[in-house]
Amino acid sequence: MTAVDDAKLKAYYGRFTSEAEIAVLQVPLRMVAAWSRNDANGIADVFTKDGILILPGDVYKRGRDEIRAFMAAAYAGPFKGTGVTGQPVDLRFVSDDVALIRTEGGILAPGAVEIDPELAVRSTWVCVRQDDGWYLAGYQNSPRGTGATLRW
Amino acid sequence: MGNDASSLVAKAKRWASFYGKYPNGEEGAVLSVPLRLRAAWDAGDADALAGIFTENGSMLVDDTQLQGPDEIREYHRRAFADRLAGTKRTEEPIEITFLAKDIAFAVTKGGVIARGGDVIAKDDVVCGSWVIAKRDGEWRLVSHQTSPIKG
Numbered sequence: 001m002t003a004v005d006d007a008k009l010k011a012y013y014g015r016f017t018s019e020a021e022i023a024v025l026q027v028p029l030r031m032v033a034a035w036s037r038n039d040a041n042g043i044a045d046v047f048t049k050d051g052i053l054i055l056p057g058d059v060y061k062r063g064r065d066e067i068r069a070f071m072a073a074a075y076a077g078p079f080k081g082t083g084v085t086g087q088p089v090d091l092r093f094v095s096d097d098v099a100l101i102r103t104e105g106g107i108l109a110p111g112a113v114e115i116d117p118e119l120a121v122r123s124t125w126v127c128v129r130q131d132d133g134w135y136l137a138g139y140q141n142s143p144r145g146t147g148a149t150l151r152w
Numbered sequence: 153m154g155n156d157a158s159s160l161v162a163k164a165k166r167w168a169s170f171y172g173k174y175p176n177g178e179e180g181a182v183l184s185v186p187l188r189l190r191a192a193w194d195a196g197d198a199d200a201l202a203g204i205f206t207e208n209g210s211m212l213v214d215d216t217q218l219q220g221p222d223e224i225r226e227y228h229r230r231a232f233a234d235r236l237a238g239t240k241r242t243e244e245p246i247e248i249t250f251l252a253k254d255i256a257f258a259v260t261k262g263g264v265i266a267r268g269g270d271v272i273a274k275d276d277v278v279c280g281s282w283v284i285a286k287r288d289g290e291w292r293l294v295s296h297q298t299s300p301i302k303g
Contacts (some may be wrong), residue, residue, distance in 0.1 A: 050249065052259065054279050056299040060246070060259070090219070092208055092294075094285050098251045100295050102210070102217070122212060124297050126283055128251050137249075138257050140281045142212060142299040151300070 016091045024099045025088060027127045027134050035084040038075040044068035047136045048128060054140035056121075057151030074152075081110035086123060099134070101125040104144060117147035172245045179248040182256040185284045185293050190241045198228035205293045206285065212297040238267035243280060254286035255294075261301070275303035 012029070013022060027046060034042025044064040047053070053061040053070070061067045086105020093099045103123045106115035126138035143150070170187055174180050185204060192201035202225035205211070211218045213231075218224045228236070243262025250256050260280040265272045278298035285294050 052247070052249075052257070052281075054259065054281060054299060056301075058279075058301045060279060062247070090210070094255050094283065094294055095252055098255050100283060122215075122217065122297075124212075124281065124295060126251065126257055126281075126295075137251050138281060138283075140279070140297050140299055142297055143215070145215060 012087070014088060016088055020093070021091050023129075024091060024101060024127050024134050027125055027136050028086060028088070028101060028103060031136070032084055032086070035082070038080060038082070040068050040071035040075055043071045047139070048130070051136050052138045054138070055152045056141065056143055059152045079107070083108035083112075085115065086121075097129040098137075099127045099129075101127060106144070106148075107150070117145055118149045120144040120148045121150075170244070174245050174248055178250070178256075181291055182248050182258055182284050183245055185291050186243065186245070186258065186260060186280075186282060189293065189296075190243070193236075193239070193241045196232040196237065198225050198232055201225070201228050206287055209293050210295050211293075236264070240265040240269075242272050246279075251283075256282075256284045256291075258282040258284060263298070275300075277301045277303070 013025060016022070016025060030046045031043060034046065044067045047064055047067055050063050051067065053059065053067050059070070061070050084105065084107050086103035088101055088103050090102040091099065103125065105123060106120040109116060109119065120143070121141035122144045123139065123141040125136060127134045128137045168175070170190070171180055171183055174183050188204050189201060192204065202221040205221045205224055207221065209221060209224070211224050213227065216227065218227050241262065242265055243260040246259040246261050248256055248258045258281070260282065261277065262280070263272050263276045263278045278300055280296065280298040282293065283295040284291050
């Protein structure tokens with residue numbers, strides 16, 4: 001890892017620096033990485049087998065297969081070349097094996113480095129620990145700011 | 153049967169319908185949280201509403217993120233006296249799953265009925281997610297968020 005990558009990660013983790021918190025934050029980081037490749041399989045694999053994806057605009061997907069199909073179509077369509085970004089603003093353990101993260105972020109239009117107001121979201125990540133790491137049992141985002149008009 | 157009793161029977165029948173496909177069992181117990189929130193909302197009772205949350209509970213109301221029962225109480229005390237006065241909640245459970253023995257994730261569809269209305273406006277229908285955990289034997293609300301479906 002380069003010094004630049006290291007500094008970026010440190011900025012991302014912010015005040016959530018414990019080993020346990022960093023382990024949970026790998027969930028959104030895996031999502032960001034998969035999205036940067038527009039990799040629908042990679043997105044689906046961040047979720048638990050029966051994980052739930054809820055997005056503004058009547059998107060309610062249950063399980064990896066539904067999520068994979070939905071994201072594959074999105075990346076074939078208007079989301080091709082997009083990225084996603086976000087900053088954790090809250091992280092709470094409900095138990096040792098269940099954690100909630102809230103992030104503020106959004107989609108990056110192709111080539112964009114900052115989130116346009118239309119694409120800004122507030123996200124809740126419901127994470128569960130399984131034998132080989134943390135997975136996403138539920139994800140929902142909601143428009144952030146009055147200018148956030150994106151519906152899926 | 154007196155009018156009061158008739159009214160209670162009618163209200164009970166309607167209330168029972170709010171459990172949807174989860175009237176009983178652990179799922180029904182989890183649903184007590186959205187139902188208590190609905191009752192507190194309909195009564196405009198900010199104290200009761202805040203009391204449903206865990207100590208670090210959070211709630212996203214439109215674009216306002218509330219963290220902790222105190223913020224939730226204060227926000228709703230003002231809102232129930234103003235822009236949310238006379239509004240009612242309506243929602244149906246879509247799904248309840250268990251993340252661990254005493255931690256559930258619920259999804260509902262519904263929203264807020266404008267003052268004086270009987271039905272929810274199409275643009276006001278939202279999808280709600282609820283993280284609900286049992287604390288000292290009582291199901292409490294850890295996190296609630298909604299996102300628009302049509303609006």
